Amino acid sequence: MTLRVLVVTAVAAEAHSVAGGLVGCAARSSRPLPSGHTVTSHLLAGRTLARLTGSAAPAVDILAAGVGPAAAAVGAATALATAPHPYDLVITAGIGGGFAPRAPLGSLVVSDTIVAADLGADTPDGYVPVEDLGFGRSVHTPPAELTAGIAEAIRGAGRPCLLAPVLTVSTVTGTAARTAELTARHPRAGAEAMEGFGVAEAAAAHGVPAVELRAVSNTVGPRDRAAWRIGDALDALRAAFESLSTAVFVEPQDPADPADPAGSAESAASPVSPKSPKSPKPPGTPEAPEARWRSEDRP
Numbered sequence: 001m002t003l004r005v006l007v008v009t010a011v012a013a014e015a016h017s018v019a020g021g022l023v024g025c026a027a028r029s030s031r032p033l034p035s036g037h038t039v040t041s042h043l044l045a046g047r048t049l050a051r052l053t054g055s056a057a058p059a060v061d062i063l064a065a066g067v068g069p070a071a072a073a074v075g076a077a078t079a080l081a082t083a084p085h086p087y088d089l090v091i092t093a094g095i096g097g098g099f100a101p102r103a104p105l106g107s108l109v110v111s112d113t114i115v116a117a118d119l120g121a122d123t124p125d126g127y128v129p130v131e132d133l134g135f136g137r138s139v140h141t142p143p144a145e146l147t148a149g150i151a152e153a154i155r156g157a158g159r160p161c162l163l164a165p166v167l168t169v170s171t172v173t174g175t176a177a178r179t180a181e182l183t184a185r186h187p188r189a190g191a192e193a194m195e196g197f198g199v200a201e202a203a204a205a206h207g208v209p210a211v212e213l214r215a216v217s218n219t220v221g222p223r224d225r226a227a228w229r230i231g232d233a234l235d236a237l238r239a240a241f242e243s244l245s246t247a248v249f250v251e252p253q254d255p256a257d258p259a260d261p262a263g264s265a266e267s268a269a270s271p272v273s274p275k276s277p278k279s280p281k282p283p284g285t286p287e288a289p290e291a292r293w294r295s296e297d298r299p
Contacts, residue, residue: 003088003249005060006039006208007241008076008199014094015040015064017234021241022060024250031061035078039063044250060249061087069116069168069198076202089146090203090210093241095233096166096193097173098216099183105219106232107160108240109190110151111212114140116197117167117182117189127185140200142211150211153247154240161240164190166212168197174223182220192220213240 009015019042027043041059061083065075076090096109103109116138120129129138147163154161167189173179182189196212203210217233218224 006079006087006090007062008092009064009094010067010195012064015062017238018062018093018241021238023242023245033078037075039079068194072195073198073202076199080206087208090208092196092199092212095217096191096214097218097220098191099189100219103162103190103216105216105229106236107216108154109162109214110147111166112147112163113165114196114200114212115165115167117169142209153243157243162190164188166196167192173220176222179221
């Protein structure tokens with residue numbers, strides 16, 4: 001399987017690390033967006049290049065959309081709406097805080113859920129999520145086979161990787177009291193950052209699955225800049241995308257395919273997205289993100 005992937009970061013340093021990890025780029029190009037952002041496309045070498053040209057070619061597009069869920073949602077939605085080809089997957093990527101001891105410095109966290117941790121209301125009886133207020137949702141759940149495959153690809157390269165909820169906050173946690181509150185509400189949380197839920201909302205509006213990937217630069221809790229390891233986290237982010245660009249974003253080679261020098265067995269089961277029978281659905285039913293993920297649904 002060769003995917004068309006949109007990667008959304010907050011800042012340019014994170015985008016640079018993502019781009020630095022991509023293996024086998026055949027070409028690069030830029031696409032300005034009406035929002036003022038720029039998408040950088042990295043064409044991946046592989047089987048599909050023998051059959052696809054132009055805007056349909058498989059690529060990893062990278063967008064630095066800005067800090068916070070609102071900026072991230074605007075950037076991602078604009079990139080999705082103006083793309084010359086549909087995407088198969090959206091990844092929010094960057095550095096973030098890790099919840100000790102589950103996600104130590106330098107480790108990676110892949111989201112099994114993306115949670116808007118402060119989208120709700122404070123009450124005398126405690127925090128109430130937006131669902132309980134009747135105004136929407138605060139959780140996105142990526143396809144389990146997708147997140148498991150991403151985590152396994154990273155672990156396979158020898159990098160520690162936790163599959164766990166990633167929290168989206170508009171104010172970064174900086175006190176022990178706030179850390180305890182978040183941990184009590186989300187005991188499995190692996191990391192917190194500021195963009196994932198906004199990107200996931202934009203992806204869901206376009207029927208594309210979204211995943212969040214965070215490299216841990218600091219421990220969630222009282223701010224201690226001397227203990228931050230931003231450089232190490234950016235290196236871990238680059239290494240993670242080395243793994244993804246070779247084990248997840250492209251098809252395995254198949255020397256038996258004479259039409260494809262790079263090769264790939266269409267019948268080979270992907271560890272990330274195994275093919276499965278489709279159930280009939282009523283006319284007019286929107287395509288689910290899980291369906292968009294499967295390679296057989298892409299042209």
